[in-house]
Amino acid sequence: DVKVTQSSRYLVKRTxxxxxxxxxxxxxxxxxxxxxxxPGLGLRLIYFSYDVKMKEKGDIPEGYSVSREKKERFSLILESASTNQTSMYLCASSFARLIRPNNEQFFxxxxxxxxx
Amino acid sequence: LAKTTQPISMDSYEGQEVNITCSHNNIATNDYITWYQQFPSQGPRFIIQGYKTKVTNEVASLFIPADRKSSTLSLPRVSLSDTAVYYCLVAGRDSSYKLIFGSGTRLLVRP
Incomplete structure (x- = not known):
């Protein structure tokens, strides 16, 4: 079974x-x-990575950065958190020998x- | 800008067939259509994927007309456990990656 884990279920931070x-x-x-x-906006892509140290911006990258130093780990960084970044954040992974975004994602x- | 549109919510009763349609007028030649299911406090889970015509698996069918500007997820004989939010996704690549989720359809199945 594929397992994708995220470090925290709930997080409270200050601006x-x-x-x-x-x-x-x-x-x-x-x-x-x-x-x-x-709510009402569905899922919006912030960043994705197709290999170690490789990344591409998604639809809403402003205010975020990412890091992928190891294949199994992908970090999202909010350099200076703001109240409009209050949200649910979902991580996903997919298998791809070739770069094909239509492959099934595991969240x-x-x-x-x-x-x- | 590519956009996917779905109904906000749908109601059904146990044992009925449910059809949820997603509109994606600007779909590109290389794009695929995928549907995900999400329960509260969980991440979305893959249901089915297709490119054109009809695809069927053990849980659902996906109908895509020839012009591919819409797609319909069909859930046969729903049960209470099918109550969830359903998302369509249009994904592909031209000059850059594209992953466009709809805003989700909240399906409520009643006894």
Whole structure:
């Protein structure tokens, strides 16, 4: 069974803090993704990575950065958290020998981040 | 800008067939259509994927017309445990990656 784990289920931070969200997958997947999920907006792609140290911006990368130093781990970083970054953050991974975004994604349980 | 549109919510009763349609007018030639199911406090889970015509697996069918501007997820004989949010996803690659989720359809199955 594919397992994608996220470091926290709930997180409360203050405006201006640097926030790290960690994601680990155990299936040797090449692709990893970070989304945020907001009511009425569905899932929106922040960043994704198709290999170690490789990354591409998604639809809403502003205010975020990512790091992928090891294949199994993908980190989302909020350099200076703001209240409008309060959201549910979902990590996902997928297998891809070739770069094909249509491959099935396996999601973690999510981290609900509140920025006060 | 590519966009996927789904109904916000649907109601059904146990044993009925449920059809959820997603509109994706700007779908590109290389794009695939995928549907995910999400329960509260969980991440989305893959249901089915297709490119054109009809795809069927053990839990659902996916109908895609020839122009591919819409797709319909069909759940046969729903049960209470099918109460969830269903998302369609249009994904592909041209000059860059594209992963466009719809805003989700909340399905409520009543006894």
């Amino acid at each position: 201006g803090e640097k926030v790290f969200l960690e994601c680990v997958q155990d299936m040797d997947h090449e692709n990893m993704f970070w989304y945020r999920q907001d 973690g349980p999510g981290t609900r981040l509140t920025v006060l």
